[in-house]
Structures are given as structure tokens and as C-alpha cells.
Amino acid sequence: MSSTITLQDKEFVPFISEQEITEKIKTLATQLAKDYDGKKPLFIAILNGSFMFAAALFKELAIEAEISFIKLASYKGTKSTGHVITAIGLDTDITDRHVIILEDIIDTGKTLHSFLPQLYNQHPASLKIAVLLDKPEPRKFDVPVHYVCFTIPNKFVLGFGLDFDGFGRNIKEIYKLKEDE
Numbered sequence: 147m148s149s150t151i152t153l154q155d156k157e158f159v160p161f162i163s164e165q166e167i168t169e170k171i172k173t174l175a176t177q178l179a180k181d182y183d184g185k186k187p188l189f190i191a192i193l194n195g196s197f198m199f200a201a202a203l204f205k206e207l208a209i210e211a212e213i214s215f216i217k218l219a220s221y222k223g224t225k226s227t228g229h230v231i232t233a234i235g236l237d238t239d240i241t242d243r244h245v246i247i248l249e250d251i252i253d254t255g256k257t258l259h260s261f262l263p264q265l266y267n268q269h270p271a272s273l274k275i276a277v278l279l280d281k282p283e284p285r286k287f288d289v290p291v292h293y294v295c296f297t298i299p300n301k302f303v304l305g306f307g308l309d310f311d312g313f314g315r316n317i318k319e320i321y322k323l324k325e326d327e
């Protein structure tokens with residue numbers, strides 16, 4: 147693993163190696179294959195951050211399954227609707243399907259907490275959440291997280307799909323912000 151990298155004048159240091167990521171994702175794929183065998187689950191990956199996690203996981207999955215990618219757009223609604231989240235690209239009917247959401251990282255939980263009711267409204271057979279990284283410390287909104295690759299402290303991270311100001315997604319490992327140490 148290479149040492150310190152600099153992006154937009156911020157220094158990042160190595161945190162989770164490519165090998166550790168690969169191993170955890172294989173373990174998760176094995177667990178999911180066991181839990182969902184014969185259920186033809188539908189994975190819904192949330193772009194942009196989860197594209198690399200989703201690809202790595204899906205390649206390792208040895209059961210029949212579908213995958214779809216969506217983007218969440220967040221905007222301030224009216225006083226009564228509050229924070230509104232809309233899903234772009236959710237074109238698969240999830241009624242009676244076993245659905246697994248793939249997310250790069252859960253932080254405050256706000257994004258998923260606001261979005262999940264829209265999925266429950268379509269009455270999936272089951273709905274679970276799998277994340278690459280879980281940061282439990284800053285959690286402000288309740289989100290049920292069922293599968294976690296890594297539980298991490300409250301530090302800003304990038305790489306393996308996660309960005310800093312749009313950059314760094316192509317880094318094979320996960321780095322953390324140095325000033326956060």
C-alpha cells in the first residue's frame with residue numbers, strides 16, 4: 147500500500163488495504179449466498195459511492211441475483227414535506243422481491259432513513275442493508291444495518307469508490323484524513 151496521498155491540499159494516510167477489502171467482501175458474498183439461496187434477490191446499489199463495492203461483491207456472488215443502480219437526489223421540500231429524497235433510476239418493481247440495498251458508508255443515517263419508507267411502501271418480501279463501511283458514532287437517524295464489512299471510527303475516508311470533492315474514487319485502498327487522526 148502506498149503511503150500518504152494529497153488531494154486538494156488535504157493529506158490522507160492508508161487505513162484499510164486492498165487485501166483486507168477483498169477478503170471482507172468475499173466473506174460477505176458467501177454469507178449472502180447462504181442467506182438468499184433460491185430467493186433470487188434484487189440488489190440495489192446507491193450511486194455514486196457504492197459502484198466499486200457493488201461490482202466487487204456481485205462478482206463474488208455465486209447465486210442467481212439481479213442488480214440495479216440508483217441515484218438519490220436530496221432537496222429541501224416544503225415545511226410539511228421537509229427533507230425530500232427521490233430515487234433516480236429505480237425502474238424495477240420491488241413488490242414481493244427480496245431486496246438488499248448496497249451503500250458505501252453510513253454516517254448520520256439521514257440519507258437512508260429518509261429514503262427507506264419509499265421502498266417499504268412498495269411491499270418488498272424483505273429489505274436489508276449491506277454496507278462497506280459503518281460509522282456508528284455520528285449516527286443521528288435510526289437505520290437498520292444488517293451486513294457490514296468494516297465498522298470504523300468517526301473519520302473521513304476515501305478510496306474504493308468513496309470520494310473527496312469528487313476525486314479519489316479510483317484508489318484501490320481506503321485512506322483516511324490525516325488531520326482526523
Ligand code: 5GP
Nearest residue numbers: 251252253254255256257301302303308309
Ligand atoms: P448519511 O446520510 O448516512 O449521513 O451519509 C451517507 C453519505 O455521506 C454516504 O453515502 C457518503 O456519500 C457520504 N459520506 C459519509 N461519510 C463519508 C466519509 O467518511 N467519506 C466519504 N467519502 N463520504 C462520506
Ligand code: MG
Nearest residue numbers: 194195250251
Ligand atoms: Mg453514498
